Amino acid sequence: xxxxxxxxxxxxxxxxxxxxxxxxxxxxxxxxxDEEFNFYGRPLxxxxxxxxxxxxxxxxxxxxxxxxxxxxxxxxxKAKKIDTVKKEVLTSLGERISYDKLLIATGSSPFIPxxxxxxxxxxxxxxxxxxxKDSIRLKEKITGNSxxxxxxxxxxxxKASEGLFGQVASITVVDLADRVMASVLDKSEADIIQxxxxxxxxxxxxxxxxxxxxxxxxxxxxxxxxxxTFDCDILVVAVGVRPNVVLAKEAGINxxxxxxxxxxxxxxxxxxxxxxxxxESLDLFSSENNRVFALWPNASNQGEIAxxxxxxxxxxxxxxxxxxxxxxxxxxxxxxxxxSDSRSSGVFVDSTKxxxxxxxxxxxxxxxxxxxxxxxxxxxxxxxINDKTNLSALAYDITxxxxxxxxxSAEERTKKIFDCNGGY
Amino acid sequence: MKKIYAFESRCLGCRxxxxxCRTARFKSKDVVKAHKRKNITSAIIVEEVLGPNNIxxxxxxxxxxxxxxxxxxxxxxxxxxxxxxxxxxxxxxxVGCLSCILVCPFGVIKKNDxxxxxxxxxxxxxxxxxFCVENCPNEAIKFLNEGxxxxxx
Numbered sequence: 001x002x003x004x005x006x007x008x009x010x011x012x013x014x015x016x017x018x019x020x021x022x023x024x025x026x027x028x029x030x031x032x033x034d035e036e037f038n039f040y041g042r043p044l045x046x047x048x049x050x051x052x053x054x055x056x057x058x059x060x061x062x063x064x065x066x067x068x069x070x071x072x073x074x075x076x077x078k079a080k081k082i083d084t085v086k087k088e089v090l091t092s093l094g095e096r097i098s099y100d101k102l103l104i105a106t107g108s109s110p111f112i113p114x115x116x117x118x119x120x121x122x123x124x125x126x127x128x129x130x131x132x133k134d135s136i137r138l139k140e141k142i143t144g145n146s147x148x149x150x151x152x153x154x155x156x157x158x159k160a161s162e163g164l165f166g167q168v169a170s171i172t173v174v175d176l177a178d179r180v181m182a183s184v185l186d187k188s189e190a191d192i193i194q195x196x197x198x199x200x201x202x203x204x205x206x207x208x209x210x211x212x213x214x215x216x217x218x219x220x221x222x223x224x225x226x227x228x229t230f231d232c233d234i235l236v237v238a239v240g241v242r243p244n245v246v247l248a249k250e251a252g253i254n255x256x257x258x259x260x261x262x263x264x265x266x267x268x269x270x271x272x273x274x275x276x277x278x279x280e281s282l283d284l285f286s287s288e289n290n291r292v293f294a295l296w297p298n299a300s301n302q303g304e305i306a307x308x309x310x311x312x313x314x315x316x317x318x319x320x321x322x323x324x325x326x327x328x329x330x331x332x333x334x335x336x337x338x339x340s341d342s343r344s345s346g347v348f349v350d351s352t353k354x355x356x357x358x359x360x361x362x363x364x365x366x367x368x369x370x371x372x373x374x375x376x377x378x379x380x381x382x383x384x385i386n387d388k389t390n391l392s393a394l395a396y397d398i399t400x401x402x403x404x405x406x407x408x409s410a411e412e413r414t415k416k417i418f419d420c421n422g423g424y
Numbered sequence: 425m426k427k428i429y430a431f432e433s434r435c436l437g438c439r440x441x442x443x444x445c446r447t448a449r450f451k452s453k454d455v456v457k458a459h460k461r462k463n464i465t466s467a468i469i470v471e472e473v474l475g476p477n478n479i480x481x482x483x484x485x486x487x488x489x490x491x492x493x494x495x496x497x498x499x500x501x502x503x504x505x506x507x508x509x510x511x512x513x514x515x516x517x518x519v520g521c522l523s524c525i526l527v528c529p530f531g532v533i534k535k536n537d538x539x540x541x542x543x544x545x546x547x548x549x550x551x552x553x554x555f556c557v558e559n560c561p562n563e564a565i566k567f568l569n570e571g572x573x574x575x576x577x
Binding site: 015041042043044047052053057059060061296297300301304323324325326327330332334336375376377378379380382383395396403404405406410413414416417418420421422 | 429432469471472473474482484487488489490491492493496497499500501516517519520521522523524525526527528529530531532533534535539570573574577
């Protein structure tokens with residue numbers, strides 16, 4: 001009987017545990033989590049903030065799920081040190097847990113930029129927005145009079161603004177870039193999103209950063225890089241995340257920006273695997289550079305593959321490309337792959353008010369797309385990217401009409417219907 | 425497990441399957457009332473194939489993949505596979521983020537009009553045989569095991 005140990009109770013960790021149990025009915029599986037809650041849908045924390053998701057629905061699976069799979073979860077327990085020679089993990093409670101196979105799925109942490117006088121330990125009204133706990137604390141603190149400043153107009157900052165909408169006096173979003181969601185969207189698409197959000201009286205201060213805050217035990221005022229100052233009752237810092245690599249690094253495991261893994265999700269040390277936001281993944285669009293992708297589907301997939309491989313399987317992890325599906329006040333954005341115009345030989349934009357449909361085509365391959373309020377059958381585009389399908393071999397020009405499964409030949413359709421394995 | 429298989433040469437493109445799919449999703453199972461309800465989304469899609477001299481049709485719905493991408497992408501835990509292998513969506517948990525639509529290689533998950541959840545084929549698991557199959561006038565969709573379906577192709 002083997003001992004499987006997983007550090008991290010998020011999408012990667014839990015999917016790994018499920019995969020291990022699917023292949024190994026008897027061994028012990030333990031998950032260590034430094035959070036106090038069972039596995040929850042992390043992206044749901046903004047829905048909790050708005051009230052759309054009730055506390056009982058934030059949990060991804062029910063209690064019965066862990067019991068039925070005989071997965072033991074140690075909550076509120078931090079992994080302090082990994083000893084890869086003795087094959088044990090030291091926890092914050094002083095316990096030493098031994099393992100035969102270990103998975104590091106430690107996720108990522110909010111990046112805190114240098115802001116003069118900002119002190120998370122002292123100031124009680126400054127928040128990050130990554131965990132359920134963050135969202136609970138923020139929800140408790142806000143009042144109808146709160147003037148909220150959000151640093152970061154990326155996905156997390158914008159979702160936080162949506163979650164707070166209607167519950168506070170004002171919301172101002174500050175970002176260094178010239179547009180919202182700068183890492184995902186070009187200016188033309190970003191402008192559609194921004195204008196839609198601005199209709200809800202959320203203010204944007206772009207191409208600016210917060211360089212200073214005032215206040216000792218709480219922040220009362222922020223100063224922007226252009227010298228402008230304004231009142232602030234709540235400051236949310238959401239400028240991005242960094243992979244949690246320290247634990248792995250201190251154990252002598254190879255790390256660069258993220259933990260380095262091979263195509264089977266194994267780290268530089270035998271029997272130690274890593275998956276999810278904490279690792280560097282192979283990028284579908286770059287053979288040299290690995291990238292850190294903080295994406296839910298990626299974490300789930302890598303976790304599952306790592307889990308299978310920990311039980312002795314040999315499954316290669318697929319190469320990754322960016323993908324997002326997200327809505328802001330009813331405006332739906334779905335995007336995948338490479339968006340930037342610079343790499344494409346053909347960009348097809350069909351935009352009417354609040355609707356956009358952009359396909360990024362390069363060398364007979366679809367390499368990316370952006371759909372705003374036009375979501376039907378987006379997954380077929382995603383498949384064309386993933387499979388690197390030659391567009392000239394398809395039944396019609398994908399820029400000529402709405403995509404359907406009829407884009408494939410009858411033979412190909414039959415094959416796909418009988419082969420439907422899903423992932424990898 | 426049994427799934428719905430389409431036989432293109434038999435499909436008339438009448439879209440009755442879409443009507444009956446909506447009926448299956450309607451409490452009273454009244455076909456007329458269900459058809460009038462615009463807010464019930466069909467989980468079956470009828471597509472056209474343009475040939476040189478003719479148009480043919482096929483119906484398509486969730487393939488209940490062995491290792492479904494939609495479940496991996498789901499942020500809320502709404503999408504799950506039951507013990508019979510049927511991929512289902514729990515509308516109570518679904519927040520309508522459409523991550524499943526982003527990854528479904530068949531493009532067979534649809535957003536509901538309320539914007540808060542999605543609609544997908546559950547093989548009418550709660551009440552017997554799939555309504556679309558039972559009501560197809562030309563046996564263009566059949567409820568079969570994979571082996572049976574391969575033999576007929």
